[in-house]
Amino acid sequence: MSSIGTLYTTPVQDRGKRVRAVAAYAGVSVDLPESYVHFEDNKKPEFLSKFPLGKIPSLETKDGFKLFEASAISRYIAGLAPNSGLLGSDAKEAALNDQWVSFADSEINAHTVFIFQLVKGVITPYNKPIHTTLAERQLRSLKVLEQHLATRTFLVNHRISLADITVASVIQRALTVTIDTPLRAQFPNIIRHFETVVNQPKLKDIFGPTEYIEKALAYVPPPKEKKETKPAAPPAPKAEKPKPKVEEEDEEEDDLVPKEEPKPKNPLDSLPKSSFNLEDWKRAYSNLDTRGAGGALEWFYKNFDKEGFSVWRTDFKYNEELTQVFMSSNQIGGFFNRLEASRKYLFGSVGVCGDANNSIITGVFILRGLEVKPVVDVAPDWESYAYKKLDLENEEDKKYFEAALAWDLEVDGKKWADGKAFK
Template identity: 45%
Template sequence: MSAGKLHTVAGQPTGNRIKAVAAFGGVQIESDESWEFGVTNKSPEWLAKFPYGKIPAFECASGLNLYETIAIARYIASLSKNSLLGTTPEEAAQVDQWVSFGDTELFANGSFVRYMLNGKYPYSKPIDNYYRERNARSLKCLESHLANRTYLVSERITLADISVASVLKVQFSWLVDTAERAALPNTVRFFETVSNQPAIKAVWGDSVYVDKAPQYCKFKYNEELTLTFMSSNQIGGFFNRLEASRKYLFGSMGVLGEPNNSVIAGCFICRGPEYKPVLDVAPDWESYDFEPVNLENEADKAYFEAALAWDLEIDGKKWADGKNTLALGRELSHSGCAFGGTVSSLLLSGADMYYINGPRHAVGISRKKP
């Protein structure tokens, strides 16, 4: 019988952790991946069950509604016959210690670095260094703990191992690179042992190891994009940081593709001949490559129109979610559209077309190629 229904989205690392605990522990659960950011978590039905609005969330067969990854994973582990929570109070305490370590030390450190690189937080070299050093310290502690142990707590896999390995899986894929991993042989061996357990591997798939950790301005953005709704948040953050230029530009950007295989692309229309002074108010503007759009060129024109219409498709990746910058206030007149020459002037906001008088400069935008 199913222990309940997990709400997550495909590829969510914390959702995958919970699924791995269930699979390894022999606990049957259902999984509902239809959750949509900004839609499901705004619906009264969802909020009545999960007032915080976030995933993972779990509807227990007993009727209890749970959220927070640690609580859900622990609950499912408690239903397993495999003593995933330890067999003595001392073991149970150590399981909690390592679960906490994985999330509040490793995962948190990596998140700060990630948020600065993807523009969610303003970039600061000293803060970037600080969190990379903190992460290195956490990894060193893990490495020395594993020097004479196969698993973190006992001779058998516990929730601690699956939790910490799920965080390592993320970190090894983008932050902890070949050079850093070379100094962590025990941690890599531990990660391989846990993630290659057949039940876990069936959920997590093959491991991905980053060769060179990203640095600011060299970040391999599209590879970093995992969940499309997170990428969409990233666009929202970028647009917020463009606020000081809102009278000077219109933008339409989208996430194209699927979880773990997506790109960010779109177009901007900027007042004046130069896009740099309009866009560089956002500290993360350098995260994007900008190229002028030549509307005489059929391919450019098709790209531009599709980006405005939210049906751009690149290399088979279809538009999944989009955002427009705020409308240009008083400059807009709702009088149809005009095309031609050096364009400038077509704006699409929702289903409405807008025409702006005066010369504008259009630039396409695409995520930097790795």
């Protein structure tokens, strides 16, 4: 069979390997570029004119059809060979294929990739709680997959489908990062399914050998630098009394050295004293139930000073860019980190409402003063959020405020999924 076009990828790229495996199993031929160098060729104008994001794998067919994203390319190629059975035999089996492909990418592979980047310090400093959360969520997904495979050889029907190849490709990556010897013992059906798929005669050369790690990838803190011991300084020579001319020159040089300016006082510190103690509120919120008699909200309303503090709703402006809930939650954490300079003036409760690929970031701030900008503009990305002052005497605003603090907020049918408090 003649080639349908060019697949831009590298021999070792996981997602590109998946596409190549689907093509091989379907009997569809694709060409690989003769000399593709990633991070170089995909940044050239001629590549970006075809694939503006510069992502691989990307497919360009001989009739000029262009496609990126591994899942879309794989499905397209599988559809070119209906007799392969890769998409199932009816609409229901096709939908099940889509389900397991999405599951593999969002519930298994996303956590593998983020754990790898976190441990290696690729995009963010290492954070143990985040690592633990990611591992727990991936473990939950693996348990679902294990249970499904306990009574089945393959995922959709009685033969290999697009779903099986996709899941095998993400499991192969996870076996090098998170699925170590103890975990493999918990998931015999996953390992059996994986080895069945990758050892198919048509697929074996593409998947290649698999590295089975004994222990999951773990963070290794950098070694502490040893302080060099400085040799004892020789005794200083006896200073001679300077001549008057030299004294004048020294004084002139001193005038040229810029004197350290005192740090400017934050204008928020100049506001009139308030009866509302923000630190006391933070402790009340941390130690008391939010709602109910004697709870944090009751404490708040009893002590709040609306002349010295204000309450604001905050909403992320670009919710259409949000994907996984845990990634959006990490984004909130990053925003909070950049607000650190305003910690003594600010309390926040912000969360993610909704599900993967259909969520929003929203919440509330309690802050010193009656204007939001002087408090939040310490964060470089503060303008990525919209701010609305809330009137707690307005029933709707009050309801929103209380739900955001209690983490039971629901907005347009999107329920609170995860949240963080800035204290």
